[in-house]
Amino acid sequence: MSQKNETPVLLLSLLITLALIGGGLWWLGRRLNINPLPDITQSNGTEARIPATLQDRFSTGERLLTQTASRDKEAGVTAIANQNYNEAVRAFEASLRETRNDPEALVYLNNARIAEQPAYTIAVSVPLATSIEPALEILRGVAQAQEEVNQQGGINGVPLRVLIISDDNNVETVRQVAESLVQNESVLGVVGHFGSEATLAGAEIYNQQGLVMISPTSTSVQLSGQGNYTFRTVPSDRFTATALASYLLDETGEQAAVVYYNAGSDYSTSLKNQFTTALTTGGGQVVEEVDVSDASFNADRSLTQAAQRGAQALVLTTNTPTLDQALQVIRANNRQLPLLGGDSLYNPRVLEVGQADAEGMVVAVPWIISSNLQSPFVQSSQSLWGGDVNWRTAMAYDAAAVLIEGLRQNPTREGLRQALSDPSFEVEGATGMVRFLSSGDRNQPMQLTVIQPGTRSGYGFDFVPVR
Template sequence: MAAKSPPPIVYIALGLLLLWGGHRAWQAGYIRWPEGIPLPGLGGRAQDLLLTSGERTLFADSSPAAVAAAELLRQGNFGAAIPLLEMGLQNNRNDPEARIFLNNARAQQQGNPLSIAVVVPISSNPNRAKETLRGVAQAQEELFQQGGIAGRLLRVVIADDGDNPERAAAVAKALVGQPEILGVIGHNASDATLAAAEIYQSAGLAMISSTSTSTRISLLGNAIFRTVPSDQIAGTQLARYVLNKLRLQRVAIFYNPNSAYSTSLRDAFAATLTSEGGVVLATFDLSAADFNPQASLQTALGQGSQAAFLAPTASVAEKALAVARENAALGQPLALVGGDVLFSLTTLKEGGAAVEGLVVAVPWHPDVPRNRGFAQKAAQMWGGQVSWRTALAYDATRVFLQAIRQGSPSRSGILTALGDPNFRLPDGASGEVRFLPSGDRDAPHVLVRIERGNRSGTGYDFVPLP
């Protein structure tokens, strides 16, 4: 049987809207919602925030299909938007925004959808935002293929907080005010999560962060969960690696004191190191305007340091790499260990030989046996290897769906299910997902080391330690 051709409006929309929408997107950097028109499903007061379930695009490089479909979705023309998005994904399958729009259109066309939100830093870090959205989109697509939960499909509202705590709080207030939203995945940065979590907690709206690792999040209440293990686990594992595997005791720490993430990772590492026989000889502020990697390294060596713990945020990661380069120039007198921010292609590209041997604690790696099944499925969907942010966002979405199945499709029902000590997701991207009473993920990090290899295309790869 021949495939049914899309209705003519699809081709008209794709031609006219690409000319108009693409030009406006190029001028403004993204497609903004027209002033004076309420955002569908979110109310007029939210129009100044960047939120969408498909009625507008949020990325500067949103695909032509997503831009064109947004106008159709704004009109409620799901029947025309669906084939347009399907065609767009055939040309560019690595587009999570378009895939979420597609499944939102399917869910709204079918009626009575289950709604959740995901908050990502589109305006400040669009690539990381897309990594998270791929995980959400993959779980949403799988639910569609399974026929939904009691016939109900998943609708996802995408919100942008730019990793800004003030904006994160404003987004949280907007989402809390929408009773159809049953849960929130996010936020990305720990500082943004800390700013928003109190609002979700007060409203009884479950929040599951797949990327925020600060130890302070453990204390925020019974509505706050994480599929990413906390900094306490990462810091402890790295400190014990230095003490027990490298057999070194004297360490210098490089971190960003302005970040809840970086500070908690430093604290967790230092607490374990000093309580189990090591000593922190010096700490250095990577965010300082006058930070000098060469002088800092000479100071650390002069005080007798044997290892350096690099715990940068993304904004100061280059300074951490500069420390690694200075260390390499001196013949690598310091062993290097680091936080998950350094688990990136940029580290391999820009660090090169200077970071060879660096050991990093990461929440997920595709080569770990329990993770290979998801890694393979994700590669088939997106056309390449995905990151830990994709895997743990997938788990967060699956956790919400599992809670709905076990409880009821309501905010209180989800909280009751998640709070059950026996709650578990048996087959997540990272293996079984369980929560501690604090809402933290009950799972270890993976320690990986940078070694020579060809998988990444840089000449170096992150390889899991045995």
């Protein structure tokens, strides 16, 4: 045979060899879980890629996002990464028998049950690495909604997959997350983000690119009317401020207040400004504003100055990252002046650390479990998690319920936006009927709680309804 005739045969042999080698490397990479860009299957069978710089923050079950895990949970993650879904289901079920209140494990379990079936995907973005307790509270709401809808047969027969994202509540990270999500066509809606400044950063991108975002916890008035794709299930700071100002003026009879806030937080600044307006409108006055994020902040000194200015009450509009400073004020006050706080102060650490110094403090929240003990959501959540849930879980459940109902009406990004924007849209959630104003806000009053001795929390004190 001539060399001329041998050339095509040799080239063909070379191509076949390269293909076999490439296929073998691909198979080995999948088995060893070293694929640098994990696939997320869309409901139409196509694939979307996560940028390598963000891959450690995203998971549908192929990696852990929390810091600690049982051996069974780790086994479940490994099984999903290797596409061994039956083993993953077994492992996550075992993990949940050991730690039943783990929402990450429940989400991964439901995703493993879906395996490679077509599914509708929503994302939930929370600060798992920086604010673990609030993040888990939000995840419990989303996980419960996913569990319920999938147990009922899915959304018009299609199961719901949840993509969990750890965003640190960091503005720049949230921007990167939002950019990735809008490019991932499998994601039809987003539950998030946690803090108002992070949510505002994401909202700009989601609105530009046409992806619905529903925040269960961001209350800044700046979010109102941000765009057609921005919604929230938690009432805005305007409702919180009005409730606190009315209580101060009508129930305590006091009119002069010192307000503590974090100047670096949109949430905290928004609530401070709204409270000042509400108190002034009602005939009271804010005699001093104290920025707890200032390096020179001293709780004892601030109380001395408050007394000099004739303060009759202390109002904490601080946010979660400045909870320690708020606790310093609570301790230094020693129940001398009435204490009021925004929803960020509805935190178990206030009960654990504040103890008797926090007794009598009034905190405004969008929902409290002790006022809703007989509701179907509370009954289901207690059965699922083995204990009480708080307002963040309830609002996150509502956010997921909204996305589920919207997808039931029209399972596309634009169809979801149209469904939620319809004035007749409503869905029964954990906290009652969820409807949206044209601004994307939810029209719902706040509830007032007071810290009193009790046994429900395990810390000797509980948040209970004011009336």
